[in-house]
Amino acid sequence: MSRSELLRWGAGVLVVLASTVIGAWMPRASGPPQVRRIEVKARQYAYDPPTIEVNQGDTVRLKLTSQDVVHGFYLEAYDLQATIMPQSPYVEVSRPSRPEEKPEKLEEVEFVADRTGKFRYRCSHTCGTMHPFMSGELVVKPNRLLGGGVGAFAGMLIAGCLLACVLGNGSGEAAVANSGRSPHAIP
Amino acid sequence: MTGKTQNADPPNEGTVAVGDKGRTAQPRVGGGSPAWRLDLLAVIPGLRWLVKRRWLQFAVVFPNLVFFYLFLIAGVFGSPVGNRNIIIIFVWILWWFLLITLMVPFASRVWCTVCPFPFFGEWLQRGALIGTRVGKPGVGRNRMFGLNLRWPKALSNIWLQNFGFLGLCTFSVALVTRPIVSVFVLGGLFVVATILHLVFRQRAFCNYVCPVSGFLSLYSMTSMLEVRSKEAEVCSKCADKGCLAGNESGWGCPWFMYPSRMDRNNYCGLCTECLKTCPYDNMTLRLRPFCSDTRIKGYDESWKAFIMLTLALAYSMTLLGPWATIKDWANASETGQWGGFALYAASLWMSALCILPGVFFGSVWLGRLLGGGAPKPLKDLFLGWSYTLVPLGLLAWIAFSFPLIFVNGSYIISVLSDPMGRGWDLLGTADFKWTPYHPELLAWIQVPLLGIGLFFALRTGYRFAQSRFGSTRSSILGFSPLAVLLTAIACGFLRLFVG
Numbered sequence: 001m002s003r004s005e006l007l008r009w010g011a012g013v014l015v016v017l018a019s020t021v022i023g024a025w026m027p028r029a030s031g032p033p034q035v036r037r038i039e040v041k042a043r044q045y046a047y048d049p050p051t052i053e054v055n056q057g058d059t060v061r062l063k064l065t066s067q068d069v070v071h072g073f074y075l076e077a078y079d080l081q082a083t084i085m086p087q088s089p090y091v092e093v094s095r096p097s098r099p100e101e102k103p104e105k106l107e108e109v110e111f112v113a114d115r116t117g118k119f120r121y122r123c124s125h126t127c128g129t130m131h132p133f134m135s136g137e138l139v140v141k142p143n144r145l146l147g148g149g150v151g152a153f154a155g156m157l158i159a160g161c162l163l164a165c166v167l168g169n170g171s172g173e174a175a176v177a178n179s180g181r182s183p184h185a186i187p
Numbered sequence: 188m189t190g191k192t193q194n195a196d197p198p199n200e201g202t203v204a205v206g207d208k209g210r211t212a213q214p215r216v217g218g219g220s221p222a223w224r225l226d227l228l229a230v231i232p233g234l235r236w237l238v239k240r241r242w243l244q245f246a247v248v249f250p251n252l253v254f255f256y257l258f259l260i261a262g263v264f265g266s267p268v269g270n271r272n273i274i275i276i277f278v279w280i281l282w283w284f285l286l287i288t289l290m291v292p293f294a295s296r297v298w299c300t301v302c303p304f305p306f307f308g309e310w311l312q313r314g315a316l317i318g319t320r321v322g323k324p325g326v327g328r329n330r331m332f333g334l335n336l337r338w339p340k341a342l343s344n345i346w347l348q349n350f351g352f353l354g355l356c357t358f359s360v361a362l363v364t365r366p367i368v369s370v371f372v373l374g375g376l377f378v379v380a381t382i383l384h385l386v387f388r389q390r391a392f393c394n395y396v397c398p399v400s401g402f403l404s405l406y407s408m409t410s411m412l413e414v415r416s417k418e419a420e421v422c423s424k425c426a427d428k429g430c431l432a433g434n435e436s437g438w439g440c441p442w443f444m445y446p447s448r449m450d451r452n453n454y455c456g457l458c459t460e461c462l463k464t465c466p467y468d469n470m471t472l473r474l475r476p477f478c479s480d481t482r483i484k485g486y487d488e489s490w491k492a493f494i495m496l497t498l499a500l501a502y503s504m505t506l507l508g509p510w511a512t513i514k515d516w517a518n519a520s521e522t523g524q525w526g527g528f529a530l531y532a533a534s535l536w537m538s539a540l541c542i543l544p545g546v547f548f549g550s551v552w553l554g555r556l557l558g559g560g561a562p563k564p565l566k567d568l569f570l571g572w573s574y575t576l577v578p579l580g581l582l583a584w585i586a587f588s589f590p591l592i593f594v595n596g597s598y599i600i601s602v603l604s605d606p607m608g609r610g611w612d613l614l615g616t617a618d619f620k621w622t623p624y625h626p627e628l629l630a631w632i633q634v635p636l637l638g639i640g641l642f643f644a645l646r647t648g649y650r651f652a653q654s655r656f657g658s659t660r661s662s663i664l665g666f667s668p669l670a671v672l673l674t675a676i677a678c679g680f681l682r683l684f685v686g
């Protein structure tokens with residue numbers, strides 16, 4: 001790779017990085033931490049509500065119920081797994097990281113939303129045809145990954161534009177000369 | 188030769204002068220350092236020997252055929268619950284994941300090398316599993332059985348595959364969750380392929396009918412592997428033309444390509460015949476940069492790109508999304524909500540065939556206006572730029588597919604031990620619990636993947652703009668509406684995956 005090309009890549013990466021950082025820094029939580037009690041109703045093949053939005057630091061208490069068959073509730077990143085029986089006020093809660101522990105019977109599952117981003121809760125008890133696709137979303141704000149991603153993508157647009165302007169002089173003409181039928185084309 | 192006149196089209200990139208060590212340079216549109224090629228037959232010991240073996244394709248297809256046969260049996264007689272049946276887990280999770288994340292981007296249409304669907308048809312056509320035949324009647328110099336009809340000219344494009352695939356995907360929820368539906372579709376592919384092989388010559392089924400083929404052809408343009416001729420000089424002096432017409436060493440290209448003039452991956456099924464037939468060893472396998480074929484040759488291919496991108500979006504909503512209503516509609520065969528299903532199907536078809544192409548056209552039209560200069564043919568800009576949706580679409584599909592294996596990959600272990608879901612325990616792993624593999628990391632994989640897709644979309648789009656608009660200023664202005672659209676689409680996926 002030539003020096004100028006290296007510089008060009010370096011500059012581009014810097015712009016994208018800067019824009020990623022700005023994007024990740026932008027999102028804000030919608031309020032101070034609080035205790036949230038939310039009822040989540042499972043049925044074939046979705047949860048109601050489909051999306052739970054909380055802030056980082058919130059204490060989340062979920063009352064899980066099923067409207068038809070036995071469902072599961074496997075919340076990624078929070079080491080939480082529950083089995084939801086229809087017509088039962090209790091759920092059986094366990095920790096996937098500790099399979100040897102006996103599941104606890106609880107009325108509510110509780111956790112502190114310390115990790116930010118979007119995490120899915122999935123059904124972990126085969127419940128029918130679309131069972132593998134039964135899921136809901138927990139969004140813990142501020143969602144820095146989303147902000148950073150949007151920042152990065154916008155940064156790519158900006159970086160491309162800048163670099164084309166700064167370094168593009170002249171190459172345009174070469175491109176036109178090269179664009180037609182290639183001189184090396186096989187007869 | 189039947190088929191598209193794709194072979195006769197002028198190559199879109201320069202062909203190469205081959206260096207001694209197999210590493211070669213090509214002129215590249217848009218300046219910068221020349222693109223590289225690495226002749227794999229020259230650098231990987233034993234590979235040349237291997238691809239020249241006549242038994243090679245049989246040796247890889249046959250085991251695959253046996254597996255598919257067993258999958259079909261499991262589909263018919265096994266558990267109707269998808270995640271307990273090997274046909275669902277192996278085809279729609281394992282196969283799909285390997286196909287879209289590894290085979291297509293890194294090995295072009297290598298799936299077609301090992302694909303079992305045309306096995307019976309091709310066997311009947313050739314009257315041989317391994318050897319070759321010369322003589323009449325037949326195609327080129329090869330003796331072949333069957334009617335050997337030419338495929339109709341009007342259908343010599345991928346429109347049939349476009350509509351067929353979209354149609355099939357409208358019922359995808361049933362397809363990927365119910366073993367028996369998979370049996371009908373996969374079994375049907377065997378039947379249709381065999382019949383068409385008897386009626387039409389060579390791989391007409393593959394080129395024009397197979398629903399998998401459409402996106403393989405489109406996305407293999409990005410692939411880092413290619414079959415190409417080495418020296419144009421040798422070909423122009425060659426009297427044998429075995430790569431095209433066949434000879435004692437092998438079959439003429441079954442995919443209707445003129446291998447020595449091939450300049451895109453799209454319709455090369457990587458069958459390795461031309462590597463065997465060329466008497467001068469002038470055909471080879473090369474490694475190359477990602478996104479090297481950039482020329483879309485017709486609206487059928489553009490629309491394939493629209494359809495695939497729309498489907499990636501639709502699946503990310505119906506299968507990965509949390510919304511009950513959409514799931515109920517898409518899953519009408521169980522919920523009975525056929526009204527909702529009609530709405531779902533109509534919006535899918537409208538988005539893929541009209542809305543996305545319409546918005547895309549709008550940005551191309553605006554770009555032509557902003558770019559200024561001498562008037563450019565809209566069709567040329569539309570086709571050229573529609574390539575941007577190829578890397579973006581492929582990477583969106585890859586990002587979509589990672590959760591399938593990370594979340595449900597553990598079913599592979601349990602289903603191996605109990606393939607029919609009937610309480611067997613062949614390997615002692617039947618009770619292996621469903622264990623998602625670090626699902627919380629998926630988002631961190633998906634964002635960079637989308638970023639890579641957007642990067643290549645923007646880069647190829649800008650390079651194409653340069654080739655048409657010339658000056659930097661008008662290239663940027665001309666490409667800007669589409670660049671914004673591409674970025675917005677990438678952000679849309681971002682919203683679905685991590686937002």
Ligand code: SF4
Pocket residue numbers: 298299300302303304305380392393394397398399400456
């Ligand atoms: S085109 Fe379809 S049937 Fe033909 S080899 Fe490829 S996947 Fe198999």
Ligand code: SF4
Pocket residue numbers: 416421422423425426427428429430431446447464465466467468469470
């Ligand atoms: S047989 Fe070999 S040398 Fe002859 S045209 Fe084909 S690739 Fe070229």
Ligand code: SF4
Pocket residue numbers: 414439440441442443444445446449454455456457458459460461462
């Ligand atoms: S003969 Fe060569 S060009 Fe034709 S499909 Fe096979 S590998 Fe590709």
Ligand SMILES: [Cu+2]
Pocket residue numbers: 043044045070071072123124125126127128131134
């Ligand atoms: Cu469930």
